Amino acid sequence: MPHQPRKRFGQNFLQDGNVIADIVAAIHPLPGERVVEIGPGLGALSRPLLAALGRLDAIEIDRDLAAALQEEFAPALNLHLGDVLEFDFPALGADLRIVGNLPYNISTPLLFHLAKFAGDIRDIHVMLQKEIVQRMIAAPGDSNFSRLSVMVQYRFSVELLIDVPPTAFKPAPKVDSAVVRLLPLRPLPHVARDEKLFARVVAAAFSQRRKTLRNSLSSILTAADFVQIGIAPTARAQELSVAQFVAIANFLAQTGTAVLTSSPSE
Numbered sequence: 709m710p711h712q713p714r715k716r717f718g719q720n721f722l723q724d725g726n727v728i729a730d731i732v733a734a735i736h737p738l739p740g741e742r743v744v745e746i747g748p749g750l751g752a753l754s755r756p757l758l759a760a761l762g763r764l765d766a767i768e769i770d771r772d773l774a775a776a777l778q779e780e781f782a783p784a785l786n787l788h789l790g791d792v793l794e795f796d797f798p799a800l801g802a803d804l805r806i807v808g809n810l811p812y813n814i815s816t817p818l819l820f821h822l823a824k825f826a827g828d829i830r831d832i833h834v835m836l837q838k839e840i841v842q843r844m845i846a847a848p849g850d851s852n853f854s855r856l857s858v859m860v861q862y863r864f865s866v867e868l869l870i871d872v873p874p875t876a877f878k879p880a881p882k883v884d885s886a887v888v889r890l891l892p893l894r895p896l897p898h899v900a901r902d903e904k905l906f907a908r909v910v911a912a913a914f915s916q917r918r919k920t921l922r923n924s925l926s927s928i929l930t931a932a933d934f935v936q937i938g939i940a941p942t943a944r945a946q947e948l949s950v951a952q953f954v955a956i957a958n959f960l961a962q963t964g965t966a967v968l969t970s971s972p973s974e
């Protein structure tokens with residue numbers, strides 16, 4: 709019986725051969741590389757990836773799909789049944805290449821999860837909702853510049869590679885999609901001494917994005933602090949660069965005045 713797509717697992721399967729070929733060409737898989745596919749589904753990407761690589765690791769949450777994939781591709785496919793949000797990527801080694809047509813319902817938490825393992829990752833090629841991609845690549849001052857932009861750009865360079873219309877999938881999603889490449893920045897151009905504190909500062913600033921920083925960060929920064937950091941208290945979160953967010957976090961880490969209690973939800 710054909711597989712019935714499960715909405716709760718964000719199952720929109722790629723069916724357009726040209727798009728599949730473009731994605732694989734962008735990844736440019738070479739034998740011997742350690743490629744990890746997130747959500748292989750019915751194998752639209754796994755098939756050409758395996759043809760190029762000879763072996764592939766993949767993480768799939770849907771038991772039925774996992775069983776069918778095992779049957780078709782074992783032993784070349786090393787399938788990990790489970791939730792990618794709990795997956796320990798470094799257990800597979802270093803220099804990992806992460807790929808996938810992601811389940812859109814978990815894409816933001818997944819990006820935060822992957823960021824934790826950036827040291828073990830060579831690159832990431834993923835299909836995402838176009839709207840999320842626009843936030844990931846937005847520059848300070850753009851209307852799409854958001855918490856996600858800062859957190860992703862702190863650790864990665866991001867490039868939009870391919871625009872993908874809904875018709876490339878079955879069932880067709882209601883939104884446009886795009887494939888992006890993320891490359892871990894090595895070394896980091898701006899280092900937050902306390903990355904949890906940095907994440908909290910960014911979350912606090914964007915939680916009231918229309919307010920000036922003087923207002924949104926009033927519980928942690930005084931007027932004198934703004935002068936010392938060199939940032940205008942009348943600026944809004946959307947106008948600050950990653951470097952400026954890092955400067956605020958490092959100032960707070962150094963002065964020990966960080967009293968941000970709410971932890972950013974990931």
Ligand code: SAM
Nearest residue numbers: 717720721722747748749752769791792809811
């Ligand atoms: N790669 C296939 C393709 O392009 O046709 C399927 C892509 S589909 C958008 C997303 C896939 O991720 C589905 O196979 C789904 O079951 C799987 N998935 C959803 N949530 C997951 C999770 N938390 N962990 C691992 N896989 C997940």
